[in-house]
Structures are given as structure tokens and as C-alpha cells.
Amino acid sequence: SAANVQAGARTKASRVLHGVWLLVFAAAFPAALGIVPVAALAGVLIHAGWKLLPWKSWRPLWREHRGEAVVLLVTALAIVTVNMFEGVLIGLLLAIAKTAWETSHVHLDIHTPDDDGQPVLVRAVGNATFLRLPKILDQLDALPDHRDVELDLSGLRHLDHACEAALTNWAEQHRRSLRAVELVS
Template identity: 85%
Template sequence: GRWFRAISVAVVQGMLAGIGLVLIAGQLYALADAKAPGSGLANIGSLPGLVADTVRSASALSAFAVGAGTIAVLVLWPRWQRAAQILPAPLAAVALATTAVWALSLPVAKIKVSGLLDAIQPPGLADLGKLTEVGVIGTVLAFTLIASAESLFSAAAVDRLHDGPRTDYDKELMAQGAGNAVCGVLGALPMTAVIVRSAANVQAGAKTKASRVLHGVWLLVFAAAFPAALGVVPVAALAGILVHSGWKLIPRRELVPLWREHRGEAVVLSVTAIAIVVVGMFEGVLIGLLMAVAKTAWETSHVHLEIHTPDDEAEPVLVRAVGNATFLRLPKILDQLDALPTGRDVELDLTGLRHLDHA
């Protein structure tokens, strides 16, 4: 797991930006009680249609008003410091939105929570027998690799969002493996860490690892014991919270200074974000990492030829190479060597090179 520490900051910021964009694009549909088309790119492309449908529907406008009001409370509530110390902004926003929907009898969709115990379906003996099949084993390994990578990518991103203790990646992997073993026994879907809830945890002021445990505990308590309480919460209110969280994930203030000072890093950030929107988080981060590696290889392969041409044609031309000579700079080196005077000996000094590959 410790290898995931070697992730470019630009890739991490690009991952946050990409996830933020995907989150906003997807939750804008829930903000109007509409169904999102699916992928991030499709969600963004269908936004004009969403606007047109929302304007023509009274119920969609009501849901949008609830979501917009939720976002407004999230933005304004922290400015009321005394109240913010007692009640967190997200909780206040959901409570006010729920109260408004109930008081005004607004026709908006609400959360549907089914019985938790009914969802527990342990695998039977026939299912366990399939674990010997090559296809099933391959699927298990694929899920393990992708889920582990996404969790550790998220952990690396969260570490950039706070100043507290850093993530122990090996423990994170072992904990996820133990949790997924329990999920398999209960017949549940595999679990993985996600940046959205983790970022929301940081933004809420979490200080210790107990916060993420309590996050799961409260979800379990409410889903198991108080499903009816969750059933009165409007979907648009939760969508508003997620839109606000997605907006805060985008590094807006850092992008302009980064472009001015380190354009290569800004390009890596942008490519990572766009790739996540187009193809997904896992593939997008891999593309960003490849871009970061390529950029680093290009920047560290600088080589300079110091050429001294004596007036006496009987003496050789002195060429001293300084830097890192790699195949990436081979065209430049050959152009400079081809430009040397013809018919004269050349003395090549390679003592100034820090690296020389076989190119």
C-alpha cells in the first residue's frame, strides 16, 4: 500500500476536480427529481435537456427550489458562528429542507429505505462451489485490484485535505479486505472507500479515525432502526449537499497560480479531471499518472551540448554533454551534432552526464 504515496499532487487534485465535476453533473438531476442518464459525459451532455424539462414541470421546480435552498443554507450557515458550533451546516440544511417540504406539502421525491434485514442474503452452497471456476476467480481478483486502488487513491487525496495523521495504507488494505469478507458472507456488494464522503467528513471538522467508524455506525443505526425517519428527507436536499460537496472538491483557487507557475502540472491536473469525467475514476487516475510520469521523464531528461570550435582546423571540435541524455532528447542531440563543421574530428566529453541510456 505504501507505493500509493508516490502520487503526483497534480494527479490528486485532478482526481478531486474530476470527481467533483462528475458529482455535480450527476446530482443536478436529483436536484430536479430527474433520473441521470448514467456516465459523467452523458450527464453533462444532457444538462440542456434537464433545464428545459425542469422549467416545464412544477414538481421539478419545487424540487429544485428545495435543493437550491439547501445549498444556500450550506453556504450561509457557517457565517452564523454561534449556531454553526451547535448544529453542523449539513444537518441544519436537511432539517430546514425537510420542514419546508412538510409545511408546504411540496410534491417532491423522498428517500426510500427498505428493510435492512431483508437485504441480507448469504450465499448458498451452490454459490460457494463457483469459487473454483476460473472466471469467478478472475472477477474476484479484478474487483480486489480495482477496489483497492480506488480506496488508496481516495486515501491519498484525503491526506491532502487535512493536517492530521496520515493514512496507513497497509492497514487500510487489510481493513478493506476484512470488511469485504464480511460483505461476501452477508451477500452484500463489495465496499470501497470513496472521496466524497471522506471529504465531507474532513469538511465537517473530523479530527480522528473514530469519525469514519461513527459514520458507518450512524448509517447502520438509522437504516436498521429508523428507516421511517429517513423516509421524510427530500432527495433534492441530499442532492444539494452533494452538489455543494462536489463544488468544494474542485481546486478552483489553485488552478490559476498553478497554470502561471507550473503549466505542466496544470495540464496533468486538467487531463486527469477530464479523463475521470469521460472514462471513470480508475482509468482517469491511471491516465493522469501516465501523464505525470511522462512529464517528469521529459523534464528530467534535459541535456545541453557545450560546443567549442577552435580556429585551427587541425584541432578537433570539442563537444561536452551536460545533463541527462535519454532517447527523449535524441533528436535534439543529433540535430546539434549534424550541424558541426564537416571534415573535422570531434572530441566528445561525456563526463558531465548524470545519465546515459542506450539510445
């Protein structure tokens, strides 16, 4: 449809007719496609794909959304080097992985009172998933050894099973070391 618009299409009907014409010619003249060399079809596909890449907006895209730019570049390279289906599949899987990584942000707000008798207050905010579990456990393990801990999970929008089990195990281990750990959810 982008190639159609670049060719001068202005209405929704032109998009529909563009698809209809492609379907009619592919269905009515399949033998004609067999005569065209595969290298020529590949060249047309690469040329059309090249025109669809947003080269003018590449720098702003790279500055503002590097993850999106990497997904676009890897998808384009995969389509050219492997084949169209697998290239699009690689791009889709990469986009899903990027989205999962970005949505799994979690932040621990740690407040250590000056009085040694007061517990260290740790408040988790965001989405706690297995993707960020090592970061969470590293921050919890860096807490002072001699202080009690109050771990507030009420700021979490999502807590997956792996994180819940790991936090429960962490609290149990620290309770065994004669430290009080209170989980607030």
C-alpha cells in the same frame, strides 16, 4: 481527507474516524447503497471532486507549472467523462510521462576553436535518454563537416543504452568519413 478538513476536522483522529465510519457504513449497509440512484452518487462524487480542485490557485499554477496544471485538468476531465478508476489511471500515466520528459533534460555545450586544426569540443551535461536522442543527434549532425570532434560524456548523470549505442554509431560514422572523433567518458 480534504473534504473532512473542509467540514471542520482538526485532529488526526478525525481523519481515522472518517475512514472508519465510511468503512462501517459501506460494510454494514451495502443494500442501502443499492437503493441510492447511481446518478445521485455520481453527482455527489462530481460535487466533492469539484470542491477539491484548487480553483483559487489555478492561475499561479498555470503560470509556474503548466505541466502540472495540464495533468490536473486532464485527470479531472477523464474522471468525469470516463470513470473514476480509468480517469485516475490516465492522470497517473500522464504524470509519469511528464516526469520522464522533464528528467531527461540534456544540454550540449559546443565550443568551436578558431584554429581549424583544433577539434570541436562538445560536452554533454544532464540525463541522456532515448526521449532526447533526436535533439542530441540533430545538434551533433549540425557540427562542421571538416572538423574533428571531441565528445565529452563525463558531465552526464545518466546515459541510457539507446543513447550510448546511438552516440557510438554516430562516432563510428564520422570516423569513416576520415574525421577524428574522440569519446571521453
